[in-house]
Amino acid sequence: MVDWEAARAFTEAACAATFDTKPCRLIARRPGATVNHKEEDDPSRVAFDCMASIDLEPTSDIIRRYPSSDPQSGNGPVSYDAVVTAHIGDWPWLPKMGDQILIIGKRWRVEAARRDGSSRPAWFVSEVRNAGS
Template sequence: MVDWSAARALLEDSCADTFDKTACVLQPRKGGLGPNHKAVDDDSRVAFPFSGTIDLEASTERSGRNKPSDPETSGSVSYDAVLTAHIGAWPYLPERGDFVVADGVTWKIMAKEKDGSSRPAWYLNKA
């Protein structure tokens, strides 16, 4: 009898070992003191390093959740990049607005797509 949970965990670990070669740091952020203040680092969540995969050719097909506010647009939303990573040992999950620093570039998390695996996707724009 196959242990499907163990098989899936092994597959996700193998995928991470194969693809997650970019050294990244997650820098949590939070809103400023009020609506007129800029966002600041969130001291209640500690920044941490991880390995991930950043794809610079993000698809614009993901338009169902974050549609543009202008009804005259085509309905597609585009992002600068997509980040995937194995989140099994992470202390917490990133939130929209958090920063990811990789290869000297600071990215802002704009949206998230979770598919039930330990490898969600975050859609990024340059900060």
Template sequence: MDWQAAEALTENVCATVFDRTPCTLRPRKSGISPNHKAGSDPDRQPFDFLGTIELEPPSDRLPRHQSVDPGIRNGSVSYDAVLTAHGGAWPYRPKRGDHVVSGADAWEIAADGQDGSVRLVYFLTRARDVVG
């Protein structure tokens, strides 16, 4: 077995062990101007997948992303949840702002932590407006 085969086997085993939460990705796009709300993205279709959602991850173990608030320079950014999933068969990679729906919970992708593998990581915040 070579390195690539071992990595693929490990990622598949992790997915069968950890990815048990049914989720739906709902793609979003920005409004036509900053004054317009974001809405559904008709160019990308929603899709279902299994993932792992960890609620209230500790902020001291996450990579730091600068806050969009110019008044916060030395503070850390916290997220409501972290989503991990095997994305090898996904039709496309989600973007910042896309929604992840799981049961009655809706999340917005705030950042990603990709490392080049098919095991994808997204940092989530509670979604304010859920697209049905």
């Protein structure tokens, strides 16, 4: 009899070994003290290093921040520059909107995420161009 959980774990580990070739650092962010303050590092979620992959020429999918049952809600599409994926098997926390990822010598801000039930979600990111962001 086939152990499907073991087969799935093996497949996800093989994909991670093949595709996750870029070292990166995940940095949790939180809103500033007031609306007039900039976002800041979130000390409740300690930054950590991992391996990931980045696609600098992603397809132009339409991604919405918050899915709505009303397509006329004005919930505009997310603008993003790249897509980061990684195997999240033993991560202490998952990046969410506003968190930052240091990869390939650049800082990226998570604009949206897409999970499909596997251990390999995708984060749609935009390059942080201001040092104080």
